[in-house]
Amino acid sequence: xxxxxxxxxxxxxxxxxxxxxxxxxxxxxxxxxxxxxxxxxxxxxxxxxxxxxxxxxxxxxxxxxxxxxxxxxxxxxxxxxxxxxxxxxxxxxxxxxxxxxxxxxxxxxxxxxx
Amino acid sequence: xxxxxxxxxxxxxxxxxxxxxxxxxxxxxxxxxxxxxxxxxxxxxxxxxxxxxxxxxxxxxxxxxxxxxxxxxxxxxxxxxxxxxxxxxxxxxxxxxxxxxxxxxxxxxx
Numbered sequence: 001x002x003x004x005x006x007x008x009x010x011x012x013x014x015x016x017x018x019x020x021x022x023x024x025x026x027x028x029x030x031x032x033x034x035x036x037x038x039x040x041x042x043x044x045x046x047x048x049x050x051x052x053x054x055x056x057x058x059x060x061x062x063x064x065x066x067x068x069x070x071x072x073x074x075x076x077x078x079x080x081x082x083x084x085x086x087x088x089x090x091x092x093x094x095x096x097x098x099x100x101x102x103x104x105x106x107x108x109x110x111x112x113x114x
Numbered sequence: 115x116x117x118x119x120x121x122x123x124x125x126x127x128x129x130x131x132x133x134x135x136x137x138x139x140x141x142x143x144x145x146x147x148x149x150x151x152x153x154x155x156x157x158x159x160x161x162x163x164x165x166x167x168x169x170x171x172x173x174x175x176x177x178x179x180x181x182x183x184x185x186x187x188x189x190x191x192x193x194x195x196x197x198x199x200x201x202x203x204x205x206x207x208x209x210x211x212x213x214x215x216x217x218x219x220x221x222x223x224x
Contacts, residue, residue, distance in 0.1 A: 031210045042201060042216035043157070050209035059115065059213070090156060094210055101145055101164075101205055103212060105156040 004106040019078040023091030031094040032074040036087040081113045116140040118215035136202035144205035
């Protein structure tokens, strides 16, 4: 257990509204990730971070932005939510690369855009 | 970019052995890992291969061939609780970009 908490865990929002999901970790892990999971698509990388204020895009970054102002927090923002962004969102971290490269996942955030 | 391919579904009998294959294309390859996910839950780490060869952890083993861009997860002595989705993932690039495959749903039958 890497002490990763996501908030909110469940949210229903309306199309066009901004939404921010928060990932908080207590392990001082350098690398953090946001994935979305949809049936038939597995886990798709949205954005990731390799340090404070250091972020990069993943394969499905359009419509999403991220920020990492502190090691422990990684925020995912949907600037203007669309129905296609209805999904389960997972935050993840890597502890020590090279030592098994274990990725630790949060419990997930279920987002519904209506 | 990165791409991974794995079978979408596999069915196996309790007590048997099953192999889930994964082929990948990536630049700056660091390693291949495997994760298990039960319905409604978060993925959990199973194994990681950075070098060619077999890694064994209990009933689970994972294999990597870097020259073939190929790996597999081997599950032995299958149990009903092994019914889950299994994902391979590659670490690539200097900043630990991690890309997942689309997952293999394993159904274990009595």
